[in-house]
Amino acid sequence: EPEVTQTPSHQVTQMGQEVILRCVPISNHLYFYWYRQILGQKVEFLVSFYNNEISEKSEIFDDQFSVERPDGSNFTLKIRSTKLEDSAMYFCASIARGRENGYTFGSGTRLTVV
């Protein structure tokens, strides 16, 4: 079964450093998303991406965050200057045009900011 692949699975970074979280969505999917889950809390929407541009973003997705699809396969989330409160599990998800089979989520990247 096709998978959404996320790397790294766990990243520890110093406060103020830049991090890039990587995702490889399923090849025929057209809609891409980043979500995050702070430990013990609900999963929260960050941003959606379609046709090489952001289609929607949440209040969380401020100027410190950016997304890119640099080469037609990878989908990246960059946090420019990490804060302690950015520590969370970050999930990439994708869905096909017809929404058949629903969303497919990656296994997540656990980001720890120290």
Place this chain on the structure above:
Amino acid sequence: KNEVEQSPQNLTAQEGEFITINCSYSVGISALHWLQQHPGGGIVSLFMLSSGKKKHGRLIATINIQEKHSSLHITASHPRDSAVYICAVGTSYGKLTFGQGTILTVHP
């Protein structure tokens, strides 16, 4: 803004029991999703519903659009069903809004 509420928050069952998890949402949607999250953190999509009922193995999901309510049932529960079950709602290709999850523990 859509509010998604799940009940119960925690559920403990004995192997073989029939389990029901409920989800209510406040604003009309195009689809409701039931997701499963294991201790390692990964999220797996179980069902996407826009009306009626779906069944996959021992799992059954129903939705009542008028009442803005959905249920996830597990028949003949098994310890391997132990996980967090999450309800999420959304509009066509738009963001998902998640419930807080139901922690299910099934004892042998």
